Amino acid sequence: MGWNRKVLRVNLSAGTCVPEPLNMAWANDYLGSRGLASKYLVEETDPKVDPLSPDNKMIMATGPLTGTMASTGGRYTVVTKGALTNAIACSNSGGYFGAEMKFAGWDMIIFEGKSPKPVYLYLENDQAELRDAGHLWGKTCWETEETIKASHQDPLIRVSSIGSAGENAVLFACIVNDLHRAAGRSGVGAVMGSKNLKAVAIRGTQGVSGIKDFPAFMAATTAAKKVLADNAVTGQGLPKYGTQVLMNVINEMGALPTRNHRDVQFEEAGKISAEAMHEKRPTDGKAHLVTNAACFGCTIACGRISKIDETHFSVKNSPKYWGANGGLEYEAAWALGAANGVGDLEALQYANLLCNEHGMDPISFGATVGAAMELYDLGILTKEQIGLDAQFGSAEALCKLVEMTAHGEGFGKELGQGSARMCAKYGRPELSMSVKSQEFPAYDSRGIQGIGLAYATSNRGACHLRGYTVASEVLGIPVKTDPLATDGKPELVKAFQDATGVFDSAGICVFTSFAWTLADVQPQLQAACEGDWSMDKLNEVGERIWNMERQYNLAAGMTARDDDLPPRLKTEPAKTGPAKGLVNGIDKMKPEYYKVRGWDAAGVPEKATLERLGL
Amino acid sequence: MQKSLHIDPAKCTGCLQCEMACSYEHTGMINPSKSRIKVFNFEHEGRKVPYTCTQCADAWCMNACPVEAIVIDAATGAKVVKEATCVGCKVCTIACPFGTVNYMADVGKVQKCDLCGGDPKCVSACPTAAITYVDADWTGLDRMRSWAAKANTAAVAA
Numbered sequence: 001m002g003w004n005r006k007v008l009r010v011n012l013s014a015g016t017c018v019p020e021p022l023n024m025a026w027a028n029d030y031l032g033s034r035g036l037a038s039k040y041l042v043e044e045t046d047p048k049v050d051p052l053s054p055d056n057k058m059i060m061a062t063g064p065l066t067g068t069m070a071s072t073g074g075r076y077t078v079v080t081k082g083a084l085t086n087a088i089a090c091s092n093s094g095g096y097f098g099a100e101m102k103f104a105g106w107d108m109i110i111f112e113g114k115s116p117k118p119v120y121l122y123l124e125n126d127q128a129e130l131r132d133a134g135h136l137w138g139k140t141c142w143e144t145e146e147t148i149k150a151s152h153q154d155p156l157i158r159v160s161s162i163g164s165a166g167e168n169a170v171l172f173a174c175i176v177n178d179l180h181r182a183a184g185r186s187g188v189g190a191v192m193g194s195k196n197l198k199a200v201a202i203r204g205t206q207g208v209s210g211i212k213d214f215p216a217f218m219a220a221t222t223a224a225k226k227v228l229a230d231n232a233v234t235g236q237g238l239p240k241y242g243t244q245v246l247m248n249v250i251n252e253m254g255a256l257p258t259r260n261h262r263d264v265q266f267e268e269a270g271k272i273s274a275e276a277m278h279e280k281r282p283t284d285g286k287a288h289l290v291t292n293a294a295c296f297g298c299t300i301a302c303g304r305i306s307k308i309d310e311t312h313f314s315v316k317n318s319p320k321y322w323g324a325n326g327g328l329e330y331e332a333a334w335a336l337g338a339a340n341g342v343g344d345l346e347a348l349q350y351a352n353l354l355c356n357e358h359g360m361d362p363i364s365f366g367a368t369v370g371a372a373m374e375l376y377d378l379g380i381l382t383k384e385q386i387g388l389d390a391q392f393g394s395a396e397a398l399c400k401l402v403e404m405t406a407h408g409e410g411f412g413k414e415l416g417q418g419s420a421r422m423c424a425k426y427g428r429p430e431l432s433m434s435v436k437s438q439e440f441p442a443y444d445s446r447g448i449q450g451i452g453l454a455y456a457t458s459n460r461g462a463c464h465l466r467g468y469t470v471a472s473e474v475l476g477i478p479v480k481t482d483p484l485a486t487d488g489k490p491e492l493v494k495a496f497q498d499a500t501g502v503f504d505s506a507g508i509c510v511f512t513s514f515a516w517t518l519a520d521v522q523p524q525l526q527a528a529c530e531g532d533w534s535m536d537k538l539n540e541v542g543e544r545i546w547n548m549e550r551q552y553n554l555a556a557g558m559t560a561r562d563d564d565l566p567p568r569l570k571t572e573p574a575k576t577g578p579a580k581g582l583v584n585g586i587d588k589m590k591p592e593y594y595k596v597r598g599w600d601a602a603g604v605p606e607k608a609t610l611e612r613l614g615l
Numbered sequence: 616m617q618k619s620l621h622i623d624p625a626k627c628t629g630c631l632q633c634e635m636a637c638s639y640e641h642t643g644m645i646n647p648s649k650s651r652i653k654v655f656n657f658e659h660e661g662r663k664v665p666y667t668c669t670q671c672a673d674a675w676c677m678n679a680c681p682v683e684a685i686v687i688d689a690a691t692g693a694k695v696v697k698e699a700t701c702v703g704c705k706v707c708t709i710a711c712p713f714g715t716v717n718y719m720a721d722v723g724k725v726q727k728c729d730l731c732g733g734d735p736k737c738v739s740a741c742p743t744a745a746i747t748y749v750d751a752d753w754t755g756l757d758r759m760r761s762w763a764a765k766a767n768t769a770a771v772a773a
Contacts, residue, residue, distance in 0.1 A: 207646020290661035294628035299742035301628035323659025
């Protein structure tokens with residue numbers, strides 16, 4: 001068990017909500033959440049589909065450990081064809097929404113078609129209903145959640161919604177739940193908006209009863225929680241400093257992409273670091289950070305809850321931003337900060353708040369601003385075109401551009417297309433720091449070689465969460481490898497990619513893998529789920545998911561050329577730090593990686609590989 | 616020795632492990648909607664507060680019950696609902712000043728914290744010790760200690 005064995009199929013064109021049994025043969029091969037929802041997408045849609053057309057589908061899915069006391073067991077995944085990437089997209093989110101879907105009795109919800117008018121799905125256990133969302137359209141994610149709870153007179157409802165960014169097809173729009181958790185990447189929010197689906201509101205009171213062996217499950221989850229508590233990263237570093245603990249570490253390694261990857265170290269990194277968030281501000285004597293916070297079931301609690309400086313220029317006239325709120329996490333702090341050369345922590349938090357409020361991925365937004373600032377610096381974009389001075393380091397520009405992008409005003413519309421389309425439009429496509437049109441996250445692949453290969457080959461475009469080799473190359477988890485070397489990285493990337501597929505598909509957070517290996521996850525899955533969930537099986541499932549996603553992308557028209565890094569990272573050596581003089585060795589690593597994967601020289605899985613994985 | 620639940624909201628992260636453990640102990644499934652302890656999230660203050668029955672000595676719920684369905688567990692001091700006796704009249708839910716007795720529509724009875732017979736599962740489930748189970752006569756001990764630590768007296772050898 002573990003699964004509820006129930007799928008809700010919502011046809012937005014017809015306005016129908018129909019339950020159907022979960023395909024358990026597929027569950028046995030793809031586990032749940034990311035893997036299983038991707039299997040449904042692959043089986044039910046044409047990979048060449050326009051992501052924003054009614055023929056694309058969007059699936060919200062939980063895993064067998066979602067809604068259980070397995071630590072971090074609260075995650076859900078949104079699977080669709082990505083608006084930003086034209087590749088398979090799967091973005092997962094924490095908070096409380098995923099567990100609520102499970103408690104309402106569902107494993108996943110498949111949205112198909114397009115509603116003739118804005119609607120939201122209201123799910124109360126077995127009862128599913130599409131309701132008019134005319135009054136919600138145009139509202140922020142925050143207002144939408146508040147309005148739905150108020151109108152149903154039920155504060156226990158959990159809500160996932162899009163803001164104006166998703167409504168207006170900002171290509172990096174995300175889906176926000178519980179105010180500041182998000183299915184963030186690849187433009188899944190734009191797909192939701194294209195379907196006229198404003199929100200999904202769930203109240204579940206049925207609970208999770210289908211654990212195969214409850215006593216064994218309790219023992220396994222308790223043992224695994226102890227591993228997290230005893231580990232220095234998950235037991236101490238992340239609760240105290242959050243993911244932001246990495247800012248100074250990565251900067252010292254010379255792997256903090258700065259000013260659109262022109263530099264690899266940011267002179268103001270300390271000002272936007274985790275340590276800075278703990279320090280008292282000169283203006284009001286308070287620290288930016290208020291407390292840490294957990295998502296559902298999480299015993300790590302890396303989340304940051306902060307209070308912005310009320311006297312900061314961005315919010316001094318906007319009291320609605322003065323309360324405690326989510327942020328900053330490492331990726332957002334980097335993308336809104338170092339990527340643009342902005343070292344004003346309060347400005348970053350303001351931009352971060354607007355990303356949460358209006359539903360935008362702060363990584364892609366921030367990195368796109370970085371690209372725009374470089375175009376401005378080169379004289380390709382002018383003040384008149386942008387509507388303001390957009391020099392690197394300008395906190396004022398960052399704060400104005402986030403407003404313009406969220407509201408679709410002026411040059412904000414062009415930023416909302418992402419850096420790849422924007423840079424192409426102005427004749428400098430090579431200045432987009434992206435793979436498959438998705439912007440890089442916060443690690444420069446000249447200083448951490450393996451992550452470059454992970455970015456280039458990620459099935460959802462540049463992403464650190466598809467194969468977080470940083471764990472090994474920087475932190476020595478599970479084994480230390482040399483960040484400046486390319487040797488052994490193809491094997492390392494494959495191992496991380498396959499294992500991550502299992503973590504994602506189980507319904508748990510990949511941050512557990514700072515302390516857990518698959519061997520810690522396996523007993524929890526084995527106790528929760530019927531069938532064989534041995535280590536061999538899990539490794540096979542992870543590899544199967546990766547190859548399935550790969551085949552989807554190939555069928556969508558992608559080739560080995562799409563598994564590449566921008567020329568800057570291959571030809572412009574790092575200027576400072578331990579990686580000084582180095583470029584990324586992607587051209588050496590990629591052919592080896594294809595071999596390790598059992599793919600041919602063109603990056604197509606060999607017949608023997610597919611047969612071995614039952615694809 | 617009788618013990619009490621002791622809740623320190625400052626340590627709560629909002630993970631809801633307590634709600635899962637409580638519901639599993641009492642219903643055999645993981646179902647926070649059936650939990651007798653609830654965590655409240657005061658989002659814009661950055662505060663999360665677990666809240667449940669304080670086991671009043673002279674308990675309003677027990678006094679209000681017309682059928683004597685709420686009784687004292689002699690071992691723990693917990694005020695416990697006898698499900699077989701409860702008629703679901705809800706008078707206790709009105710009488711309780713704290714809202715910690717609630718009606719369960721699906722079974723037609725009320726439910727409240729019973730301290731799990733002396734081994735509260737919310738306590739063992741809490742990863743941050745925000746919920747502890749301590750000597751009922753010394754729930755103030757931690758706070759006394761923290762104030763005592765502030766006493767500005769240097770140690771001097773005799």
